[in-house]
Amino acid sequence: MTQHASHTSPASHGCALCGGNDLVPLYHALHRAIGYAFGRCRSCGLIQHVEKTGSFADAFYKNTYHDLPHKTDEPANRVAMFERILDHIEKRTGSGRLLDVGCGPGHFVAQACERGWNAEGLEPSTSAVERGRARQGIAIYQGTLTGDHALPGDLYNCVTFWNVIDQIYDPLETLVAARAHMVEGGIVAVRVPNGTVHHMLRAAVALAPGLARRFRLADMFSVHPYSFTAETLRVLLDKAGYEDVEVRNSPLSGGDPSGRRSRPGAVLVSLMKSTAAGVAALISGITGARVLLAPSLIAVARKPL
Numbered sequence: 548m549t550q551h552a553s554h555t556s557p558a559s560h561g562c563a564l565c566g567g568n569d570l571v572p573l574y575h576a577l578h579r580a581i582g583y584a585f586g587r588c589r590s591c592g593l594i595q596h597v598e599k600t601g602s603f604a605d606a607f608y609k610n611t612y613h614d615l616p617h618k619t620d621e622p623a624n625r626v627a628m629f630e631r632i633l634d635h636i637e638k639r640t641g642s643g644r645l646l647d648v649g650c651g652p653g654h655f656v657a658q659a660c661e662r663g664w665n666a667e668g669l670e671p672s673t674s675a676v677e678r679g680r681a682r683q684g685i686a687i688y689q690g691t692l693t694g695d696h697a698l699p700g701d702l703y704n705c706v707t708f709w710n711v712i713d714q715i716y717d718p719l720e721t722l723v724a725a726r727a728h729m730v731e732g733g734i735v736a737v738r739v740p741n742g743t744v745h746h747m748l749r750a751a752v753a754l755a756p757g758l759a760r761r762f763r764l765a766d767m768f769s770v771h772p773y774s775f776t777a778e779t780l781r782v783l784l785d786k787a788g789y790e791d792v793e794v795r796n797s798p799l800s801g802g803d804p805s806g807r808r809s810r811p812g813a814v815l816v817s818l819m820k821s822t823a824a825g826v827a828a829l830i831s832g833i834t835g836a837r838v839l840l841a842p843s844l845i846a847v848a849r850k851p852l
C-alpha cells in the first residue's frame with residue numbers, strides 16, 4: 548500500500564499516545580515489503596508508524612480511498628454488524644443526535660436514521676460527501692474534527708468512529724475535539740482492528756517477507772498508522788477525557804475487507820474470520836473479557852457529566 552505515501556505535512560517521530568520518543572523497531576524485514584516502518588513505544592506500548600507524514604489522513608482519504616474497488620461491497624457486508632453495535636449503544640444511551648466521523652458516503656448514517664436516530668456524518672472526501680448527500684439524502688458535513696468543518700452548534704448524544712481512529716495521525720486530538728461536540732453524558736464509540744492480533748500476524752509474516760510478497764499476505768493485516776490493543780485503547784479514551792470505558796470484541800463484518808481475492812478466496816477468508824471470531828468469543832467469555840482476541844475491538848465510553 549505504498550501508493551498512500553505522499554508527504555503532505557512534516558513528519559513526526561514521537562508516540563501519539565504518551566509523547567514518548569523511544570520507539571523500538573518492529574518487523575524489520577516486513578518494512579521493505581509493505582513500505583511502512585513500525586515501532587513500539589517503550590513507555591506506553593502503543594505500536595505505530597515510526598514516521599508520521601500525514602498521508603493517511605490527507606490526500607489518500609480525500610481523493611482515493613472511497614473509490615477503491617473493495618469499498619463498493621463494504622456497506623452490505625457491514626449492515627448486520629452495525630445492527631448489533633447499535634443494539635449495544637442504544638442500551639447505554641437510547642437514541643438521539645448522532646455524528647459518524649469519517650462516514651464515507653454515509654451508509655451507517657442512513658442505517659442509524661432508519662432506526663430512529665437523528666444522524667449526520669463528517670467526511671473529508673469530496674466525492675464521498677457528494678455521493679452520500681445525493682444517494683442517501685442525509686446531512687454530511689465535509690472536513691475533519693481537528694481541521695476545517697462547518698458542523699452545527701447543536702450537541703450530539705453519540706459520536707462514532709468506525710475504523711477511523713487507527714487510520715489518522717492525530718487520534719488523541721480528534722477524540723478530544725469530538726468531546727466538544729457532545730452533550731454531557733454522551734457516548735463515544737470507536738471500532739479499530741485489534742492491535743494484539745494484527746501485531747501477531749505482522750510478526751509471523753515478517754519471518755518470511757518473500758512469501759508475503761508472493762502470496763499478498765500483507766492483505767491479512769493492518770498497515771494503518773496505529774495498532775491499538777484493548778489496553779492502549781483504554782488509555783487513549785481516558786487521556787481524551789472520557790470515563791466508563793468499556794472495550795469488547797467487535798462483531799464481525801461479512802466478506803473479505805481487503806477485497807482483493809477471488810470469490811473462493813473471499814469465502815475462505817469469511818470462514819477463517821468466523822472461526823477466529825468463535826474462538827475469540829469463547830476466550831472472552833472464559834476470561835471475563837480480560838483476553839480479547841477478535842480481529843477487531845469496539846470501545847464505548849462516556850463524556851463526564
Ligand SMILES: [Zn+2]
Pocket residue numbers: 562563564565566567588589590591592593
Ligand atoms: Zn507511548
